[in-house]
Amino acid sequence: QQQVKQSPQSLIVQKGGISIINCAYENTAFDYFPWYQQFPGKGPALLIAIRPDVSEKKEGRFTISFNKSAKQFSLHIMDSQPGDSATYFCAATDGGSQGNLIFGKGTKLSVKP
C-alpha cells in the first residue's frame, strides 16, 4: 500500500528525443506527487510536482501526466539533452498525516549526443 513502483530502471534516449518515466501507486490517500532529479555525488533536487486535482503540469521541457483513476503518473522530458542525464525519482505522500515522501527506486536516464 505504501509502495511507489517506478519504471524503467534505466533509459537511453537520443538527444532531442522524448524521455518517459512511469510510476504507479496504490494508496488512494496520496495527494502530492513530486519528481526529483539526482546527479552523481549530489542529493536529489525537486524538479516538478503535481496534485491530483489536475491531470497535467508542464514546466519548460518537463511535463507530469497524472491519471487518478489508474493511480499512475509519468514524467515526460521533451527535447532531451545530454545535461538531462541523471537519476530521476518519483515520489508520493499523504502530506496531511506524516509528510514523509515514499520514493520509487529511480530511473537512470542517459541522453546520447
Place this chain on the structure above:
Amino acid sequence: GAGVSQSPSNKVTEKGKDVELRCDPISGHTALYWYRQSLGQGLEFLIYFQGNSAPDKSGLPSDRFSAERTGGSVSTLTIQRTQQEDSAVYLCASSLSQNNSPLHFGNGTRLTVT
C-alpha cells in the same frame, strides 16, 4: 543562500565501530528528514523531525540506529556497532514544514563499513 550541509562527506569505518553523521539544515526549516540510499536503490526513509521531536521513527532499521535534533536545527544520526550492510549514502533533507513543502537535500554522507 546556504543549502543543507552534511558532514563528513565520506566515512570509512571498521565493522563494530560507532559512527556519527551530522546534518545542518537550511535556516528556518522546521522539518528534517534522514534517508538512506543504497547502491542502485531508491531512497529509504529513516526518521523525520518536526522541531526537536521525532514523530516518526518508523524507518529506523534496527535499535543500532538513533537520531537526535537539538535547538530545532542540527541533527545527528548515530549508528552503533556498524555492520557491512549499513554501507550506503545517508541523505539529510529539510523543509519549511511537513505539509508538502519541497524537500531540500544535502549531498549525503557516503558510509563504507569494512
